[in-house]
Structure formats: C-alpha cells, structure tokens
Amino acid sequence: MCAASASATIRVRYGETDKMGTFYNARALEWFECVRSEVLREAGVPYTAMEERGVMLPIIEAHVEYLGRATYDDHLKLYGSAAMAGKARVRFDITIEHLDGGVPVARGYTVHAVTDPAGKPLRAPEWLTSALG
Amino acid sequence: MCAASASATIRVRYGETDKMGTFYNARALEWFECVRSEVLREAGVPYTAMEERGVMLPIIEAHVEYLGRATYDDHLKLYGSAAMAGKARVRFDITIEHLDGGVPVARGYTVHAVTDPAGKPLRAPEWLTSALG
Amino acid sequence: MCAASASATIRVRYGETDKMGTFYNARALEWFECVRSEVLREAGVPYTAMEERGVMLPIIEAHVEYLGRATYDDHLKLYGSAAMAGKARVRFDITIEHLDGGVPVARGYTVHAVTDPAGKPLRAPEWLTSALG
Amino acid sequence: MCAASASATIRVRYGETDKMGTFYNARALEWFECVRSEVLREAGVPYTAMEERGVMLPIIEAHVEYLGRATYDDHLKLYGSAAMAGKARVRFDITIEHLDGGVPVARGYTVHAVTDPAGKPLRAPEWLTSALG
Numbered sequence: 233m234c235a236a237s238a239s240a241t242i243r244v245r246y247g248e249t250d251k252m253g254t255f256y257n258a259r260a261l262e263w264f265e266c267v268r269s270e271v272l273r274e275a276g277v278p279y280t281a282m283e284e285r286g287v288m289l290p291i292i293e294a295h296v297e298y299l300g301r302a303t304y305d306d307h308l309k310l311y312g313s314a315a316m317a318g319k320a321r322v323r324f325d326i327t328i329e330h331l332d333g334g335v336p337v338a339r340g341y342t343v344h345a346v347t348d349p350a351g352k353p354l355r356a357p358e359w360l361t362s363a364l365g
Numbered sequence: 366m367c368a369a370s371a372s373a374t375i376r377v378r379y380g381e382t383d384k385m386g387t388f389y390n391a392r393a394l395e396w397f398e399c400v401r402s403e404v405l406r407e408a409g410v411p412y413t414a415m416e417e418r419g420v421m422l423p424i425i426e427a428h429v430e431y432l433g434r435a436t437y438d439d440h441l442k443l444y445g446s447a448a449m450a451g452k453a454r455v456r457f458d459i460t461i462e463h464l465d466g467g468v469p470v471a472r473g474y475t476v477h478a479v480t481d482p483a484g485k486p487l488r489a490p491e492w493l494t495s496a497l498g
Numbered sequence: 499m500c501a502a503s504a505s506a507t508i509r510v511r512y513g514e515t516d517k518m519g520t521f522y523n524a525r526a527l528e529w530f531e532c533v534r535s536e537v538l539r540e541a542g543v544p545y546t547a548m549e550e551r552g553v554m555l556p557i558i559e560a561h562v563e564y565l566g567r568a569t570y571d572d573h574l575k576l577y578g579s580a581a582m583a584g585k586a587r588v589r590f591d592i593t594i595e596h597l598d599g600g601v602p603v604a605r606g607y608t609v610h611a612v613t614d615p616a617g618k619p620l621r622a623p624e625w626l627t628s629a630l631g
Numbered sequence: 632m633c634a635a636s637a638s639a640t641i642r643v644r645y646g647e648t649d650k651m652g653t654f655y656n657a658r659a660l661e662w663f664e665c666v667r668s669e670v671l672r673e674a675g676v677p678y679t680a681m682e683e684r685g686v687m688l689p690i691i692e693a694h695v696e697y698l699g700r701a702t703y704d705d706h707l708k709l710y711g712s713a714a715m716a717g718k719a720r721v722r723f724d725i726t727i728e729h730l731d732g733g734v735p736v737a738r739g740y741t742v743h744a745v746t747d748p749a750g751k752p753l754r755a756p757e758w759l760t761s762a763l764g
Binding site (some may be wrong): 518520523524525526527528531554556557558559560561562563564567608617 | 651653656657658659660661664687689690691692693694695696697700741750
C-alpha cells in the first residue's frame with residue numbers, strides 16, 4: 233500500500249547559483265524532476281518506457297517551499313515518492329536536504345495528468361497504478 | 366490601496382522548450398521572475414536599487430498551475446502584482462497567457478521574505494510598504 | 499550580396515547570473531539563439547516556418563569569446579548576421595554589448611547543418627539561400 | 632608533465648532537452664562545467680577552495696563541437712583535462728560521449744583567466760600551476 237519512492241544525490245552546479253550566492257529558485261523544479269525520474273525507475277516504470285507506451289505525465293501543478301541555502305558544489309540528497317491522486321493524476325512529494333547533516337533545503341510536490349502523446353487525458357493504465365502501489 | 370502591478374511580454378526561447386514540445390515546467394518560475402522585476406520597477410523600487418539599499422527579497426514559497434501549452438517563438442504576456450503579506454513578507458500573484466487571444470498558460474504566486482544581505486529577516490522599510498500600496 | 503542581419507535587446511534575468519555576480523557562461527549561447535531567431539525572422543524565413551517546411555538547422559559548432567561583465571537587469575543589445583557556409587551549412591556571427599554605451603559583453607559564432615527532421619543532411623533549398631543573401 | 636584530468640557521469644535531464652528531442656546546445660557548456668569541477672577536485676584544488684583563497688577562473692573563451700545526439704535519461708560520460716596556457720590562463724579540454732558504447736556527443740575546450748575576486752588578472756600561484764602539472 234506504500235507509495236513508490238526513491239532518492240538521488242546531486243552536486244549544485246555553478247550555473248545553478250545566482251548572484252545572491254545560493255541556488256536560483258527555478259532549479260528546485262529541475263531537481264524535483266531528477267528525483268521523479270528515479271522514483272519511476274525504482275517503481276519499474278522508467279519514464280522513457282512510459283513515453284514509448286504512449287503514456288505521458290505532463291505537469292499541472294507545482295509547489296515549492298524554500299527552507300535553506302545551498303550553494304556551488306554542495307552535495308544534496310533528494311527524496312521523492314509517488315502515488316495516484318484519483319484515477320488520472322499522479323502526485324510526487326519531494327524533499328531536498330544537505331547530504332551531510334540533513335539540513336533542509338526545499339520541499340514540495342508536483343501533480344501530473346496522465347495523458348496520451350497528444351495531451352488527451354487517460355485513465356491511468358493498470359501497470360501504472362500497480363507500480364505506484 | 367491597490368497592489369503594485371505591471372506586465373511584460375516574452376517570446377518562448379528554443380532552449381525553454383523540452384522534448385514534449387511545450388515549455389519546460391521550471392521556465393515558468395524564470396518567467397515569474399521577469400514580471401516581478403517589472404512590478405518592482407513600476408512601483409518605483411527596482412530590485413537592483415533595493416539590493417543597493419541592503420534589502421533583499423529571497424523566495425520562500427512558489428506555486429504554479431500549468432494551464433495550457435506554449436512552444437518556441439510563442440509570444441506570451443505576463444501580468445504580475447505585488448502586495449505586503451504581513452510586515453515582513455511580499456507576495457506576487459502572476460498570470461501568463463498568450464499575447465494573441467489571451468489563452469491561459471500558467472498562473473501562480475511567489476512569497477518572499479524581506480531580509481538584509483546576510484539573510485536576516487527585516488521588518489519591511491516604509492519606502493517598500495508604501496511603494497507596494 | 500549582404501548577409502541577413504538583425505538585432506534584439508534583452509534584460510539579464512536574475513536566474514541568468516551566477517554567484518560570481520555576472521551572467522553564467524552558458525547563457526551566452528541562449529542569447530545567441532534569441533538573435534538567431536530574429537535574423538531568420540527578418541530574412542523572411544522564421545525558424546518555426548522552416549521547421550514546418552521540414553528544414554532544420556541543428557547546431558554543429560559554437561564559439562564564444564567573453565569580453566566583459568553583465569549582471570542582473572542590465573540591458574543588452576544583440577547583433578546577429580547569417581550567411582551560407584558552403585551548400586549545406588549556415589553560419590551566424592553574433593555580438594552582445596551593453597545597450598547604453600556599447601561596452602562589449604561577448605562575441606562569437608555558431609555553425610548549423612541544414613537537415614530534414616530526421617537529421618539527414620540536405621542541400622539548402624533555394625528559398626533559404628536566397629533569404630540569407 | 633601530464634595535465635590534471637578527471638571524468639564524471641551524468642544523466643540527461645528532461646529539462647535539458649528541447650523540442651528537437653535532443654539536448655539543447657547551451658547545456659553542453661553546463662556539462663563542461665561539471666567536469667571542470669571534477670578535474671580541479673582531482674588535482675587537489677577544488678574550485679570552492681580556490682575561491683576561498685581569492686583565486687577565480689572566469690571563463691574567457693568557449694568552443695563546442697556537437698558530434699551526436701543525446702536525449703532524456705541517456706547516461707553520458709564526461710572527460711576533462713586542465714593545463715596552464717601561459718602564466719595567467721588555464722585551459723580545459725573536454726569530451727562527452729555515451730557511457731554505453733562511447734558514441735561521441737560533443738567535444739570542446741574552455742579558456743579561463745586567473746584573477747582575484749575583483750576580476751584583476753593574477754599570475755597563477757605556484758600551488759595552482761603545480762596542481763595542474
């Protein structure tokens with residue numbers, strides 16, 4: 233009954249910082265995507281394979297809370313979990329913290345529709361709902 | 366009593382699209398920043414001038430709803446407004462739509478702390494609260 | 499016999515800066531793309547129309563010289579020109595400078611193959627070679 | 632007498648692709664930076680430590696040849712080496728290829744000045760020249 237989950241580690245790239253010295257806010261959504269990829273891979277439904285089967289997960293909502301600084305070369309740990317949100321949506325919950333010490337950096341969620349390649353909503357196929365637990 | 370507001374137009378860059386053919390989700394937060402800059406400029410407190418006075422507005426929360434597609438070279442119109450949210454926070458509400466026809470692309474908000482350059486929270490100075498109406 | 503040319507102006511976005519306070523180096527290639535779009539539009543062959551006709555210009559080489567600083571909210575002017583480089587390649591030459599005063603920021607070039615949507619090299623169609631002068 | 636060298640692996644992020652389905656050209660410069668960081672770390676002079684000592688390596692030239700496609704989730708291997716180019720410049724040579732099979736993706740180089748935090752050119756300190764071999 234548990235949601236699918238996974239983690240990933242990244243180092244903050246120089247180009248992900250901004251003149252305030254910390255990471256630029258939009259990078260959080262890019263990092264959220266990194267861990268979504270790992271969650272789906274862990275669940276046995278890598279997103280590349282989903283796309284090949286004609287199932288897309290376009291984003292419809294994103295939320296980020298910025299909890300702490302992270303700067304160039306910092307080693308971060310990303311945790312993500314995915315679960316169905318109704319019959320045609322998938323929700324990912326994500327947290328980002330420093331690898332050493334666990335100091336929080338950001339947390340949030342993204343909600344995705346289940347669609348065909350043309351963007352038409354689909355009822356989630358059984359292989360997806362069972363993979364996401 | 367009205368909030369400060371402004372608009373901006375952008376063309377979607379090729380590098381802002383992704384393999385799905387529409388804009389990549391994190392770009393919405395970059396576009397939100399473009400219109401925040403214009404809102405502050407219109408209100409008489411350009412962000413560069415605020416930084417020179419030692420007042421920063423680091424982001425603490427962001428929310429985006431994705432409402433429609435936009436792809437390379439599309440002309441988009443961004444609307445933003447800002448208002449104080451308590452004594453030490455500023456909130457921007459933002460919408461993005463197609464310049465021709467007004468079809469919605471995204472909407473959302475960002476919340477920012479008012480801090481000194483070291484990140485220490487400040488009570489918003491009077492010139493800021495009065496600029497934001 | 500002149501190459502097609504155009505210019506564009508941009509403001510440096512906060513997210514385009516890095517912790518050194520100036521623009522992050524990869525942004526130059528994103529800005530090069532902005533002016534390439536304008537050069538093709540001015541020449542009467544907007545890139546969206548080219549893609550619809552089945553002609554793509556994938557990049558095969560890029561060169562940038564970084565000449566000066568530019569930071570958040572700076573107003574920049576981009577100049578670009580395009581010309582055929584042989585029968586199956588297009589070359590763009592680009593310069594970026596400060597809008598006020600003309601202080602140089604970067605200059606460089608990009609070289610693009612002419613291909614079909616599958617990436618197969620094409621001899622450039624006559625409408626393209628004549629548009630690029 | 633050898634240059635300092637290192638490698639790194641990355642997976643292509645969804646946001647690094649563009650509507651042509653391959654990686655967007657400017658991402659190559661972001662990936663070049665990833666391997667530069669590893670080269671300096673391997674050489675015993677991590678860039679964060681260099682910055683703390685007041686030595687910066689701002690980029691002054693970049694060159695990229697695009698050799699092959701890479702798309703979302705592809706596993707790439709990056710190789711980089713660094714060497715002094717005169718007394719006040721460092722040059723990195725970089726290649727990117729697919730981790731499986733070694734098919735080439737891009738190669739190029741970047742040249743960096745050695746400066747103080749204000750951007751004033753420095754003669755490279757001995758600890759840097761000896762680290763870079």
